[in-house]
Amino acid sequence: MINELFANIDWADIGTATLDTLSMLGGSLLFTLVLGLPLGILLFLTGKRQLLEQPLVYNLLSFLVNVLRSVPFVILLIIMIPFTVLITGTSLGVAGAIPPLVVGATPFFARLVETALREVDRGIIEATQAMGATTGQIVMKALLPEAMPGILAAITVTAITLVSYAAMSGVIGGGGLGDLAIRFGYQRFQTDVMVVTVVLLLILVQILQMVGDKLVQHFSRR
Amino acid sequence: MIVLENLSKAYRVNGREIPALKRIDLTIAAGEIFGIIGHSGAGKSTLIRLINQLERPSGGRVLIDEVDMTELSSDGLRKARQKIGMIFQHFNLLMSKTVAQNIAFPLEVAGAEPASIAPRVNELLALVGLTEHANKYPSQLSGGQKQRVGIARALANNPKLLLCDEATSALDPQTTASVLQLLLEINQKLQLTIVLITHEMNVIRTICDRVAVIDGGEIVEMGPVSRVFLHPQHPTTRRFVYESEHIDENHEADDFAHVPGKIVRLTYLGEATYQSHLSSLAREYEVDFSILAGRIERIKHTPCGQLTLALQGPKVALMLQQLAHEGIEIEELRA
Numbered sequence: 001m002i003n004e005l006f007a008n009i010d011w012a013d014i015g016t017a018t019l020d021t022l023s024m025l026g027g028s029l030l031f032t033l034v035l036g037l038p039l040g041i042l043l044f045l046t047g048k049r050q051l052l053e054q055p056l057v058y059n060l061l062s063f064l065v066n067v068l069r070s071v072p073f074v075i076l077l078i079i080m081i082p083f084t085v086l087i088t089g090t091s092l093g094v095a096g097a098i099p100p101l102v103v104g105a106t107p108f109f110a111r112l113v114e115t116a117l118r119e120v121d122r123g124i125i126e127a128t129q130a131m132g133a134t135t136g137q138i139v140m141k142a143l144l145p146e147a148m149p150g151i152l153a154a155i156t157v158t159a160i161t162l163v164s165y166a167a168m169s170g171v172i173g174g175g176g177l178g179d180l181a182i183r184f185g186y187q188r189f190q191t192d193v194m195v196v197t198v199v200l201l202l203i204l205v206q207i208l209q210m211v212g213d214k215l216v217q218h219f220s221r222r
Numbered sequence: 223m224i225v226l227e228n229l230s231k232a233y234r235v236n237g238r239e240i241p242a243l244k245r246i247d248l249t250i251a252a253g254e255i256f257g258i259i260g261h262s263g264a265g266k267s268t269l270i271r272l273i274n275q276l277e278r279p280s281g282g283r284v285l286i287d288e289v290d291m292t293e294l295s296s297d298g299l300r301k302a303r304q305k306i307g308m309i310f311q312h313f314n315l316l317m318s319k320t321v322a323q324n325i326a327f328p329l330e331v332a333g334a335e336p337a338s339i340a341p342r343v344n345e346l347l348a349l350v351g352l353t354e355h356a357n358k359y360p361s362q363l364s365g366g367q368k369q370r371v372g373i374a375r376a377l378a379n380n381p382k383l384l385l386c387d388e389a390t391s392a393l394d395p396q397t398t399a400s401v402l403q404l405l406l407e408i409n410q411k412l413q414l415t416i417v418l419i420t421h422e423m424n425v426i427r428t429i430c431d432r433v434a435v436i437d438g439g440e441i442v443e444m445g446p447v448s449r450v451f452l453h454p455q456h457p458t459t460r461r462f463v464y465e466s467e468h469i470d471e472n473h474e475a476d477d478f479a480h481v482p483g484k485i486v487r488l489t490y491l492g493e494a495t496y497q498s499h500l501s502s503l504a505r506e507y508e509v510d511f512s513i514l515a516g517r518i519e520r521i522k523h524t525p526c527g528q529l530t531l532a533l534q535g536p537k538v539a540l541m542l543q544q545l546a547h548e549g550i551e552i553e554e555l556r557a
Contacts, residue, residue: 127314130274130385131328131375132303141330145318221317221359 008190013180018200021176024094024166025204028101029159036106036158037151039065040113041139047114051125051135065107073104073165077172097174101165109158116150117143148219156212160205167201177201223252223415224273224383229282231268242268243439246282250432252382255409255416257430257447259423259462265439266419270385273417274306275299286383304332307376311388313368315360321371322347322356328378346374350404366397373404377412384408386418390425402428423466427451427521435459448521452489452528452551467517474530477514478556483534485514485556488545490527499548500529507541510534530555 039061045051046058071079080100081091088095120143128142144151167178177197185194226248232239243265250256260266271277272284275291284291286302294302315324325343334342347353350370360368369389376384386405390398406429409416420426426433426447433451434444437458443450454460464471478485488500495518504511515530533541546552 121312121314123310123312123314124316126276127308127310128327128331130276130303130306130308131331131379132300133331134300137331141327142316146316148318219318221361 006192006196008184008188008192009196014177014196014200017175017177017180017197020094021163021166021178021201021204024097024101024169024174024176025159025162027094027098028105028162028166029155031098031102032105032109032158032162033155035102036109037113039106039110041117041143043110043114044117044143045135045139047118051138065110068103068107069111073100073168074171076100076104077169077174081172092173093175096172097166097169097176101162101169104165105158105162108161109154112154112157113147113151116147116154119150120146149216152212152215152219156208156216159208159212163201163204163208223254223287224248224250224417225283225285226272227283227285229269229272229284230280231265231272231277232280241439243272243279246441248434248441248444250415250417252415253409253413254432255406255418255430257426257433258417258419258436259421259426259433260419260436261421261458264436266436267387269436270387270417270419273383273385274303274308304328304379305381306383306385307373307379307381308385308387309369309372309376309389311391313360313365313372313392315368315371315375317360320357320359321352321363324360324371325374325378328375332379334379342378346378349377349408350374364397365393366401369393369397369401370404373401373408377408377414380412382415384414384416386416386420388420389418391420391422398422398425399428405429423451423462427466427519429522431522435462448491448524448526451521452491452526469515474515478532481512481514481532483510483512483532484538484554485530485532486542487553487555488527488529488531489551489553490525490529491549491551492524492526494549495525495527497548499545499550503541503544507537507544508535509538509541 043058043061043065046054046061048058077100080103084091084096084099087099090096124142124146125138128138133141166174166176167181170176170178170180170182173179177200181194181197184190185197226246229243229246230241231243232241246269258266258269268277272279273286273291275284279292286306289302291299291302316327319327322343325346326339329339329342344353347356350373352367352370352374355363355367360371363371372389390401393401402425405416408414418425418430430447432445433447434441435450435456435458436442437456442456443454443459450459451463454463500511511531511533513529514532516528518525518527520526542552
């Protein structure tokens with residue numbers, strides 16, 4: 001019965017694809033955090049009436065972020081191909097998908113970090129300034145811990161966005177569940193493959209959201 | 223200890239200069255509790271932030287122990303700020319850190335020996351009476367407890383100066399009283415200079431030695447609290463004093479119109495408050511008096527009183543002379 005319903009499914013392929021999706025997610029999330037967190041902090045600090053107010057730097061960064069965010073991800077995938085080859089040697093598979101994923105998600109994450117930092121009460125920054133803290137100390141010891149719930153929520157949203165971006169990278173042969181869905185589910189009309197991949201993605205997103213919410217809750221002290 | 227010289231501050235809003243403070247001159251002595259009172263928007267919170275340079279002045283100097291704060295390098299300013307504590311209306315505690323971690327924060331900022339931090343934190347917790355709350359988060363504390371954490375945090379690096387920015391304005395009257403009591407204690411115990419801003423005359427009267435009244439970016443009246451409180455000169459000061467005393471000047475004038483005789487206001491300060499000069503002299507000079515208004519209270523530790531009397535009798539002038547001789551101040555409100 002089950003075998004009839006899922007006649008076209010090669011479970012080994014599904015397993016590989018799931019692992020590929022997970023490694024794309026893990027790899028791109030890691031680089032997105034490493035690049036996006038400092039960018040978000042810089043956006044915040046150089047912003048209007050902030051610690052290192054620099055209108056020129058802020059406007060430049062902000063413009064760059066907006067440009068990258070306004071490019072539809074499918075287009076970004078294609079534009080990025082030459083750069084991706086330059087960095088990883090291939091534009092295919094997991095390695096080929098990670099650079100466009102990082103470039104697509106970093107500006108998004110940086111904006112979320114900026115917003116989370118702005119949520120921190122200005123009075124707290126003033127109090128730490130009054131204690132004679134350096135900007136570095138204020139960021140590391142006060143701002144980031146205070147904004148931790150917001151940043152964790154931002155990571156959750158970014159991770160979920162990356163899941164859907166990673167699926168989209170199937171268009172350029174990025175591998176993973178999205179690739180499977182496009183090649184088998186869409187191009188070969190194998191609806192059962194489509195259903196299974198979508199259900200797996202759904203489960204993945206559910207898990208990410210649940211873990212993220214738990215972490216946010218754990219770090220909230222309000 | 224603190225000298226503000228010709229200090230001014232203007233904000234640029236849409237290309238226009240809006241003056242917030244105009245040529246402030248002020249000297250605050252070491253060990254003093256100095257109050258600055260004003261309505262919101264008068265410039266008092268700008269003034270207190272100029273002292274530790276959270277706001278940069280447009281002109282003038284800020285001298286603390288002869289060091290000009292306006293000329294310090296950013297590094298020098300940070301070092302100087304570590305020796306100036308500050309507490310805030312909304313406490314501004316780190317929500318993500320426990321009480322003990324909040325108090326340890328300025329010590330870490332100042333680069334204290336890690337091993338010396340915990341004992342110092344315990345000392346400060348004991349000083350403000352929060353020892354059993356060390357591991358709680360600020361959101362689990364009441365307003366008064368939060369301000370005590372703020373005070374402990376401000377004192378962590380043994381400052382010589384404490385700035386209080388509306389420190390009791392978000393607290394209920396009872397909690398305000400206990401926080402003021404704590405400030406008074408640390409002022410005496412640690413020989414700490416305290417500068418506070420407030421819009422409550424009650425705060426000034428309870429703990430301040432001297433007061434400056436600020437209005438429209440200028441100091442309109444300044445002096446020992448007892449003088450400013452008992453003989454307010456400037457209209458703004460009178461409003462603050464009368465508000466806190468529930469005195470209505472218009473009603474008072476109406477009342478005076480109904481009574482015959484000479485109307486005077488007597489002001490007692492110190493021991494004279496408790497002595498029976500008035501009744502004994504009234505008997506001696508055969509003067510009749512009726513009390514139109516009066517208040518007896520304490521300004522910091524000094525008892526004082528003020529009575530408005532209507533006096534009748536042939537020897538009123540002599541009696542008043544004698545009262546003045548006993549050290550009671552006399553103002554003639556109506557001949």
